[in-house]
Amino acid sequence: MNDCLFCKIVAKEIPAEIVYETGRTLAFRDINPQAPTHVLVIPKGHHATAAVLADADDGLADEVLKTAHAVAVLEGVADSGYRVVFNTGLGAGQTVFHVHAHVLGGRDLTWPPG
Ligand code: 5GP
Numbered sequence: 001m002n003d004c005l006f007c008k009i010v011a012k013e014i015p016a017e018i019v020y021e022t023g024r025t026l027a028f029r030d031i032n033p034q035a036p037t038h039v040l041v042i043p044k045g046h047h048a049t050a051a052v053l054a055d056a057d058d059g060l061a062d063e064v065l066k067t068a069h070a071v072a073v074l075e076g077v078a079d080s081g082y083r084v085v086f087n088t089g090l091g092a093g094q095t096v097f098h099v100h101a102h103v104l105g106g107r108d109l110t111w112p113p114g
Pocket residue numbers: 005014016017028029030031032033086087093094095096097
């Protein structure tokens with residue numbers, strides 16, 4: 001069976017605080033938030049990385065980005081500014097291999113810091 005953590009969240013086998021949902025995407029709060037708003041946006045179907053998602057060529061990457069923006073609006077950070085991050089691969093610190101966009105906002109996120 002599928003042993004993927006985020007597939008289990010989609011299947012409601014593991015609880016998560018869901019903030020938004022579309023037909024093919026799900027948005028839920030990160031368990032270890034790095035900003036006042038820290039929401040993960042995933043496609044409900046399993047794709048390991050952003051690279052795999054980009055190759056899927058069926059509009060799903062577009063839907064993930066649209067969901068990320070909808071989350072920013074719902075969370076009230078769309079105007080102040082927010083960051084969307086896909087850690088892609090081990091060298092970038094990806095730890096869960098079901099592609100997810102981190103939507104971060106609610107604090108100063110200017111980059112590089114300082
Ligand atoms: P990555 O390091 O792969 O880019 O991000 C994985 C994210 O998933 C981390 O920010 C981590 O806090 C979050 N995470 C790991 N396990 C769970 C979980 O069981 N539930 C939720 N909501 N987030 C999780």
